[in-house]
Amino acid sequence: MADNIIKLTAAEIAEKIASGELTAVEVTEAHLARIEAVDEKVHAFLHVDREGALAQARAVDAKRAAGEKLGPLAGVPLALKDIFTTKGVPTTVGSKILEGWIPPYDATLTRKLKEADVVILGKTNMDEFAMGSSTENSAYGPTGNPWDLTRIPGGSGGGSSAALAAYEAPLAIGTDTGGSIRQPAAVTATVGVKPTYGGVSRYGMVAFSSSLDQGGPCARTVLDAALLHEVIAGHDPLDSTSIDAPVPPVVEAARNGSVAGMRVGVVKQFRGEHYQAGVMQRFDESVELLKELGAEIVELDCPSFDLALAAYYLIAPSECSSNLARFDAMRYGLRVGDDGTRSAEDVTALTREAGFGPEVKRRIMLGTYALSSGYYDAYYGSAQKVRTLITQDFEKAFDQVDVIVSPTTPTTAFPIGERADDPMAMYLADLCTIPTNLAGNAAMSLPCGLAPEDGLPVGLQIIAPAMKDDRLYKVGAAVEAAFVQRWGHPLLEEAPSL
Amino acid sequence: MSFTELLSYDAALAQYDPVMGLEVHVELGTKTKMFCGCSTELGAEPNSQTCPTCLGLPGSLPVVNAVGVESAIKIGLALNCEIAEWCRFARKNYFYPDMPKNFQTSQYDEPIAFNGYLDVQLEDGEVFRVEIERAHMEEDTGKSTHVGGATGRIHGASHSLLDYNRAGIPLIEIVTKPIVGAGERAPEVAKAYVAELRELIKALGVSEARMEMGQMRCDVNLSLMPKGAEKFGTRSETKNVNSLRSVERAARYEIQRHAAVLQSGGTIVQETRHFHEDDGSTTSGRVKEEAEDYRYFPEPDLVPVAPSREWVEELRATLPELPRVRRNRLREEWGIGEFDMQSILNAGAVDLIVATIEAGADSAAARKWWMGELARNANEQGKGLDELAITPADVARVAALVAEGSLNDKLARQVLEGVLAGEGSPDEVVEKRGLKVVSDEGALGAAVDEAIAGNAAIADKIRGGKVAAVGALVGAVMKTTRGQADAARVKELILEKLGVSE
Amino acid sequence: MPGITREEVAHLARLARLELADEELEHFAGQLDDIIGAVARVAEVADRDVPPTSHPLPLTNVMRADEVRPSLTPEQALSGAPAQEQQRFKVPQILGED
């Protein structure tokens, strides 16, 4: 029974709880048992909140017993990326500098999950401060990819993607600054969505790069992602960059997948020497599939996309150098070297040296450099202009097409350790995902097959204009259905059992 | 404190022209902080008015206080500034434990208000125009208490304690363009500018601008250039000069210090300096090895502020009369000189007198009570006039009682004293203390008869023509009526009864 | 402007309050040089007449009413403090301007 429960989709679990076929406690216990059984190997979780989860589940069951109306995801377990504050539950952002910190407040997203009666199982592993594409930069050790535990589960949200792929949770939350939801989804054969910037509140989401960061849903199916999207999205007066408009009809779109009559763009810049052959093969097949499903394919030229990675690696480090300045050993978190003789300045510097990992330091240094006087115009200023040009390229593209498709990431999951001290090689993982963060529009990754050369999952990225997140789900649901029909089962079922 | 050589003020001004720049920070009187909903109420327990945002907790975000923006625009308009059609907040990055995020959310190259001026009037009536470079929005820092060193000084302290209640309170920073051409009057101009600015801020109702409470703080930048030169000299920045008198003294001291250094062939170091209230001197701040690099960039957590022209015009329409213009008008209406007006201004009595007049008193009476009895009382208590437990309406009522003859001056002072002591309204004090001029002719007549009977010899003298002796009988009557009689009426009655005319 | 020196890295580390060890300075100098060399390409557009984008969405004038919201309790505010005294955050001596 427990084994059957963990394979259910979120939509199925919610339905069974609502009908009384399952209790929320049963569902939660099944997932806690699964975590117990496999997480030692996978290491998706940094913190499992067993008691909190069971309490939430009991509350859902009590509500149902009392005849109260349950929300569409009531009682469904979820793995929360350890970047969102949770009142009374540790939040580390994958960093030693926040080890043991217990936030006195809930993020807006956390609050919304609780209000929707979603059961939060615990906090998932991530690259420190969301900086990375492999989860190797976590101060608490790497996470394994359930497809091959010696390989990376993507990053920064590798804990969330691995939890889904290992059936430790049917839903998860990620954050996407340069691809940290989509790339992990791609390499684990799960679904991840970066909503339009401003679609999901950032209040209580520990900032990496404020103008790029966006929280979003992760799931094993397009519909589950849509159900979660609807729960976490919406205007938040505590976030000045939150969009004050109705949430796009994502669930409706996911229930009515179709690409018939749609124009789908293929950008010529998303192709080239850095792309693995098997990835491009699966991508090209996906484009063929879209044609078969009735879409019209349009070739697009977005020349400024070639500068996206460079602009991103100026903007994100610049903003992070400022956002991470607050970790100074004065008010919370780690304090090192306070022997009663050292100055606050020295204690801050010693603490940051001890508390931040190499990638975080590298980006802080890079950002400090890019913002310093004399370099600002050439670096930060130019990067902001590139941002404008990329936005303009997207605008022109979306004059011609409804959505754009590309591979999510140029390669399949690479072995843990392979790119660990080669930042430039690591940064290539986000080649296709970054333009969307710079422009602020929406994108999804969903599985489109296994690369023939290594048998590892490949992700298809769908990109929609800002505020048209529903198109992702409409197209995604159609593609997902066609692939599942072709394969005879969801791709994840081909993963080796743990 | 090391000995610093100074040149005499006259000698300094004979050789050099001072150039000043004044930076004033004003704490707004909003209910909540600039970027969060925490209260700004003073006197709260430490760290009881903090939240994730103003503590800089991970994940927290700022949201702009609309009244903060409105106040900034009002200040800009009153300073004759242009108001930006579109501007942004910026992060000023530097580490300091009193600043929770280690960046100050401020404005950089896009201030909300810019290019204005403020006309200030010197004590002799001369008007001097101070050009305004910009006024921008930012936030205050927390408050540190230094422990273990000498008298709470940061130097030599073993550690510090931080209270973030003040962190995030809205500040408006107002920066002048270089003030040139003031010559020997530069210190006076500096003082008059800060005084005028304070009046303006108060008139706008955006802050109480109490310098003694740190609600308004001034940095004085000063440099000298040889007379007739056009290129400015190197400047010093004297920080946190927090009273009107100190502004004048700091400018004067720096003129003399710069002059002494320059005259002896030395060069001025560009540095921050600290002002010392005790002797009016300044001393060098920490020598910085490297120029500050604040790495300003647009605050990505806030969206641009684009005040619509309609809003700006609406706010312009609400601006009150400028304090200087108003003061000159009142001075003429009240028929007093510059000097008296200046005293009233310095006492913080302008608005109180106006309100008292509006409540029905005549201007002479209003001035008399506020600048006399009440000013004395405030002085004794070390309070501001507006902190006294008496309202302009109370004062106006007392003036009315005097005018109708119900009170004389002596009784009026007792009534004021009673009101200040919390005994109630003027009428209640009169009632409770029984402080009414005895005008009941019967009672008064009896008292007069008694006085005549008890002082027969004096009465005879008066009858005999020595009218000047009447004072003794008046005194006797006043004594029996405990001062509550109208002395003039008493005199009349006595003379009447004795059949004598003056 | 690649060609970042060890001294420059040391200066950046001071600005960023990172007490980098000597080997780290060396290592970062090389890596930053590589990264900056790669990202310096953005300067290609420095002369292009396009406005810089600091915010991905064209929002303006997001403001809140001046209304008091509940604060944290002092206990909550201080709950993460590495050290505290008299209901205040206790921090090491501040080398101030005095």
Ligand SMILES: [Mg+2]
């Ligand atoms: Mg300032």
Ligand SMILES: [Zn+2]
């Ligand atoms: Zn606050």
